[in-house]
Amino acid sequence: MFKISTDIDMSKAIIKTEKGGMTVEFYDKDAPKAVANFKKLAKEGFYDGVTFHRVIPNFVVQGGCPNSKDPATAHLAGTGGPGYKIDCELDGDNQYHDRGVLSMAHAGRNTGGSQFFICHSRTNTAHLDRNHTCFGKVIENVDLVDDIRQGDRIVNIEVLED
Numbered sequence: 001m002f003k004i005s006t007d008i009d010m011s012k013a014i015i016k017t018e019k020g021g022m023t024v025e026f027y028d029k030d031a032p033k034a035v036a037n038f039k040k041l042a043k044e045g046f047y048d049g050v051t052f053h054r055v056i057p058n059f060v061v062q063g064g065c066p067n068s069k070d071p072a073t074a075h076l077a078g079t080g081g082p083g084y085k086i087d088c089e090l091d092g093d094n095q096y097h098d099r100g101v102l103s104m105a106h107a108g109r110n111t112g113g114s115q116f117f118i119c120h121s122r123t124n125t126a127h128l129d130r131n132h133t134c135f136g137k138v139i140e141n142v143d144l145v146d147d148i149r150q151g152d153r154i155v156n157i158e159v160l161e162d
Contacts, residue, residue, distance in 0.1 A: 011035065012139075013042060016155040017052075019147050022118075023140035024102060030092025034104050034112070034135035037086050041114055042157035046082065053077035054117075055150040059124045062105055063154055064115035081113030088112065090130045097125035100138035100145060118145050 010028055014021045026035040041047060049069045054062035054077075068077035087110045097103060101119045104112035109131075118138060119125045138145065 011039070012160040013039065013136075014158045014160065015138075016158065017144065017148065018153050018155060020141055020144050022138045022142065022144050024136045025139045026136040027092060027094045027134060030094045031089040031133050031135035033086055033089055034133045037113075038102075038116065038135060039159045041082060042159050045156065046114060047154050048156045050154050051077065052148050052150060052152050052154070055148060058120050060117040060119055061145055061148045062115060062117040064105070066114065078115070081115065083113075085111050085113055088131075089133045089135075092134075094137075095130050095134050096122075097128045097132070097134060098122045098137075100142040101125075101134050102136040102138070103128065104133040104135060106132065120145060 011026045013024050013026070015024060028035050046066070047064060050063055050065060051068040052061045052063040053065055053068045054060070065077050065080045067073040067080035088104070088106070097119045099119060099121045102116055103119070105115035105117050106112040112133065
């Protein structure tokens with residue numbers, strides 16, 4: 001059985017932070033590998049307790065590094081990942097960085113893994129288009145992106161099943 005939906009059956013998740021939760025709608029069609037990877041890591045609890053280790057006002061908030069969980073390795077935040085890399089997906093319709101967009105952080109093409117960022121606005125992010133994989137967008141409580149500070153934790157990420 002299938003369901004008919006006006007949102008083209010895009011999957012969703014809630015990124016729960018110490019400051020509240022942001023509901024994300026994933027770009028399942030445009031970035032299936034990135035979405036599947038993010039959902040897998042979220043379901044495994046990989047993101048539980050990681051911090052937003054990089055916050056640049058009017059640009060992005062970045063998190064997803066496992067090194068940020070432990071004070072002993074916090075100085076390495078931004079260098080860690082899940083132990084594997086995924087390819088960039090840059091050809092879909094939704095590959096533009098706007099307010100609330102989730103995108104894969106990487107150290108060069110096809111080196112993404114667990115780190116991601118959420119855009120503050122379109123103002124300073126256009127140069128990221130088709131260089132970083134956009135894989136979703138905050139559709140509820142996007143204002144929380146403005147409240148996140150460096151060191152704020154992700155409590156967990158709840159993947160909402162279809």
